[in-house]
Amino acid sequence: IRDMNFVATNWLIPYATVAAQQVSDFTEDATSPHLVWFSLDMDRGRVFLQFQETVNVTSFDVTEVVVQNVANATNQSMPALTYQLTGGDTTANLINFIEINMTILDQNNIKRIEGLATSRNDTWITYAPALLRDMNSRPVVAIANDSAVQVRNFTEDSTSPTLVNFDLDLDGVPSLTLTFDETVKSNTLNYSSLALQNSTWNALGNTTSQRYWLIGGAHNELYDDTTIIVTLAKEDRDEITRLSDLAYSNTSTFLTTLSSAVLDMNGNSPVPLLVSAAQPVKLYTPDETRPTLQRYQLDLTSETLWLSFSETVLLSSYAPIEITLLSDPALVVNATQLRKLVGGNFADVDATTVLLNLTKLDLDDIKLQQNLSVSNETTYIALTSATVT
Numbered sequence: 243i244r245d246m247n248f249v250a251t252n253w254l255i256p257y258a259t260v261a262a263q264q265v266s267d268f269t270e271d272a273t274s275p276h277l278v279w280f281s282l283d284m285d286r287g288r289v290f291l292q293f294q295e296t297v298n299v300t301s302f303d304v305t306e307v308v309v310q311n312v313a314n315a316t317n318q319s320m321p322a323l324t325y326q327l328t329g330g331d332t333t334a335n336l337i338n339f340i341e342i343n344m345t346i347l348d349q350n351n352i353k354r355i356e357g358l359a360t361s362r363n364d365t366w367i368t369y370a371p372a373l374l375r376d377m378n379s380r381p382v383v384a385i386a387n388d389s390a391v392q393v394r395n396f397t398e399d400s401t402s403p404t405l406v407n408f409d410l411d412l413d414g415v416p417s418l419t420l421t422f423d424e425t426v427k428s429n430t431l432n433y434s435s436l437a438l439q440n441s442t443w444n445a446l447g448n449t450t451s452q453r454y455w456l457i458g459g460a461h462n463e464l465y466d467d468t469t470i471i472v473t474l475a476k477e478d479r480d481e482i483t484r485l486s487d488l489a490y491s492n493t494s495t496f497l498t499t500l501s502s503a504v505l506d507m508n509g510n511s512p513v514p515l516l517v518s519a520a521q522p523v524k525l526y527t528p529d530e531t532r533p534t535l536q537r538y539q540l541d542l543t544s545e546t547l548w549l550s551f552s553e554t555v556l557l558s559s560y561a562p563i564e565i566t567l568l569s570d571p572a573l574v575v576n577a578t579q580l581r582k583l584v585g586g587n588f589a590d591v592d593a594t595t596v597l598l599n600l601t602k603l604d605l606d607d608i609k610l611q612q613n614l615s616v617s618n619e620t621t622y623i624a625l626t627s628a629t630v631t
């Protein structure tokens with residue numbers, strides 16, 4: 243630099259680094275940082291914030307960020323929808339630009355709240371001064387919940403949900419537990435789009451494999467989550483247990499799904515599980531509950547005994563000799579009041595019901611006893627635990 247005389251020799255007298263001149267008057271940065279804009283990407287789970295000056299990213303506290311569905315959360319006839327972030331990784335791509343990688347928990351919780359962060363219209367942000375500080379340790383200008391900042395760029399969730407794993411419990415109250423990688427809308431679950439099979443088939447024509455499509459069930463349709471617990475319909479449970487090669491162990495239990503199985507909170511269909519890439523069961527609980535007799539009918543005209551059990555029973559395990567007909571529920575041991583069957587032929591397959599064709603010897607003895615099975619009041623039955631499995 244030179245003075246105004248433009249004389250070649252009138253250059254500024256240099257100051258060496260070792261003899262640098264101290265400032266005579268210094269005014270520190272007294273301006274607090276403030277948010278210029280923010281964007282939300284619900285497909286990738288990213289929040290982008292830009293401030294008007296350089297900020298200290300190490301001071302950033304993501305748990306101060308609150309997403310709400312309106313600009314003024316205090317002036318609503320109905321309570322505003324809000325969600326406060328619980329964590330997430332942060333990076334500073336530029337000196338005044340912060341990116342938040344939201345946790346899976348936060349992403350799913352936000353998606354669970356219908357009407358929050360589904361478009362630009364219902365995406366607003368607030369935070370306290372503790373959110374961050376600038377390089378001079380001045381706190382950011384807070385955004386109150388009555389004057390929230392609206393998102394500038396919003397990207398909706400367009401990714402299909404994926405089944406992560408499933409559990410099958412065939413004991414007691416049978417259930418199928420489905421776990422997805424994101425929140426799904428519970429009332430869109432379609433049971434008939436779910437099938438159990440005993441292997442990962444290479445082709446649909448594999449006749450050595452067994453496959454069963456569900457027909458019903460029950461679950462909580464009012465609670466949206468990543469996990470849905472389905473109570474199996476009795477018809478499904480009975481058919482699954484009837485198919486001897488299906489779901490008898492963890493190595494014979496796989497699940498396939500159609501794209502119509504369920505929808506996520508933004509209406510995206512799931513990634514289907516193909517027959518050749520069926521999902522193996524994560525936790526398998528076998529049926530360890532003994533079947534119970536629900537009702538029975540004795541028909542001495544057709545010479546049959548019809549038995550109905552609480553679940554599918556194995557035909558080959560039936561033992562007629564373990565069945566006793568009695569005239570008195572008190573089980574009085576009297577040859578004139580009871581008949582322990584000596585045999586019989588079954589006319590059915592593995593099912594919840596079985597039809598026994600009584601032997602002539604048993605029929606003759608029952609009819610011979612005047613006080614046994616002559617009416618409803620004189621007809622009772624007793625089964626041992628060895629009758630059926």
